[in-house]
Amino acid sequence: MTRIKLFLQQATEVVGEEKEGLLILTDSFQERQIAIPCSSRMYEEFRLRMNKSKHHAELSDVLFNVIKWQTDLSLELVIISVDNGHYSAVLSNTDSLEQVPLEGAQAVLLNYISKDKIPLFMDERLFLEQSSVYDMKAKGVSLPVNTLSSSMLRKAMEKAITAENYELASQLRDELNRRNTASSDNNTTKDSSN
16 A cells, blocks of 8 residues: 655634634645644644644643653554545554554644654545645645535535535535435444444
């Protein structure tokens, strides 16, 4: 499996969304970018850290230092999938191959706290599907539909209808329907197993 090493470029707020931020990461050549949605709390955490604002040590900082001081573990982070607007990742011990699941934004934070001592990767196929061309001067970022939260999809669909862009509205509706169907299927499976 070919993987792409990712590097955090910036954390930004999603315009019009009070509870969402975006983490912009690029490949090593800064040719392509990926945008990972994050909560407002996570966005604020990155904003403080990246602006070099003084902040008290968080538990994540303390735990990383304990790992660094007390072990010689060989660790890496790998973003493995995206589903319904949420990236999933694993923290892997490269010696024992043990893995711990975590959210994509959490993986980016651990990579940032470690100052890249715990490298962050993404499967090349997933990266190419989800990424867009990187332009550091761009004022906006394009996002694949599957990375948007359901509330963002609904708002975007309303705007597309208002703008009479019915093709886009149809694509957004289809994504919402796909998520609703998948959610219904998951609930049915859980109910039948109880």
